[in-house]
Amino acid sequence: MNTAGHSEATAPRGLELTPFRGLRYDPDRVGSLAAVTSPPYDVVVRPDGVHHLQDADPHNIVRLILPQAGTVGARTEQAADTLRRWLSEGVLTADPEPALYVYEQRHSDGMLQRGLIGTLRVSDPAEGIVLPHEDVMPHVVADRAALMRATSANLEPLLLTYHGNGSAAEVVERTAQRPPLLATLTEDGYHHHLWSVTDPDDLSRVQTDLAHHQALIADGHHRWATYRRLRAEHASPSPWDLGLVLLVDTSRYPLRVRAIHRLLHGLPVADALASIRDHFRVRSLDLPLPGALEALADAACEGNAFLLAGDGAFHLVDRPDPDLLARTVPADRPAAWRTLDATVLHATLLDHVWRIPEDDPARIAYIHDTAATVRKAERHGSTAVLMHPVREAVVRDLARQGVTMPRKSTSFGPKPASGLVLRALDI
Structure with a gap:
């Protein structure tokens, strides 16, 4: 009508x-x-x-x-x-x-x-x-x-x-x-x-x-x-x-295409890591930010990967438990959507593990600047989740299928x- x-x-x-x-x-x-x-x-x-x-x-x-x-x-x-x-x-x-x-x-x-x-x-x-x-x-x-x-x-x-x-x-x-x-x-x-x-x-x-x-x-x-x-x-x-x-x-x-990072207010890095160690591989990196981002890029070539920061170090989180993904990621979307880092972050980590509403500004902030995200996490005892960017071809393909990505998944510039x-x- x-x-x-x-x-x-x-x-x-x-x-x-x-x-x-x-x-x-x-x-x-x-x-x-x-x-x-x-x-x-x-x-x-x-x-x-x-x-x-x-x-x-x-x-x-x-x-x-x-x-x-x-x-x-x-x-x-x-x-x-x-x-x-x-x-x-x-x-x-x-x-x-x-x-x-x-x-x-x-x-x-x-x-x-x-x-x-x-x-x-x-x-x-x-x-x-x-x-x-x-x-x-x-x-x-x-x-x-x-x-x-x-x-x-x-x-x-x-x-x-x-x-x-x-x-x-x-x-x-x-x-x-x-x-x-x-x-x-x-x-x-x-x-x-x-x-x-x-x-x-x-x-x-x-x-x-x-x-x-x-x-x-x-x-x-x-x-x-x-x-x-x-x-x-x-x-x-x-x-x-x-x-x-x-x-x-x-x-x-x-x-x-760049990533948009998440700042999780009130969630210390130690607590965030403790709740996922049984479901993901977690490795602490003795590297500065550029080196940690390179490690994230390498891990992202193999599957879902994130960097957690906020306690003065960087923690590479990858290799999620397939059974956990099967239970938490909706199955009614294309495979390209189900395997997105943003999808796993929101459906599995935010919704299921950390129980943080994605639209509550008191619990989560979306920040484009990588270094600023880390600084704010360290300043307030929170957790920064650093993301690897999605390829433009994936974004366009999903859009043409009428499939929307999780909010704040990409930053074009x-x-x-x-x-x-x-x-x-x-x-």
């Missing part, structure tokens, strides 16, 4: 990326463009990272994407007030005409990524146009939805990938040869460049090409779920039918910097 005016019969069958009037910082009103950017909201290590970013510039985007207050209502009101003030003061200004934006990230290690930022029509899962590969946490979607409602804005793009190498890619490459709208170097070593695409012929080429493709959500499952929730709340047509995205053609620019271009829905 169709609701809120969304017609399955008339919906496009592919990606529909449209131009918008980007909201950008006025370089004359801020210390530097680099100082007002931030990693995506779920990558910022809290509270240390929030404080660092707030200190970098009074107008840092973290004050919008991660407002600091005691309640959800207070946080969203604070973000909305801040955005209104920055608009009235000219700190943020809207570009004069709608555009798609070519966005480039370049690193001295040779990494180069280019893609298109625009507003994408929010589609239903049944359409098979945008493929998720991870489950989401309802409380995070609710938090993001409250923030977007209060600000009436998409504050940071999510990251989508597709395989194309067609006319859209040609427009991206040609545009990137021109002088950019902005260029900045952030403290993580990435050079960022942004160009606008306003020529009607170029916009038409992009839209015609993308209409034949589907996309994989690389980063931003919670924001996509939020877009879908907010679209359902508003009758079409409305600005909520669209959401801000960065779309990268990975046939030209393959992404890197590089992720777009937040703060370079925003979308206000009422502009």
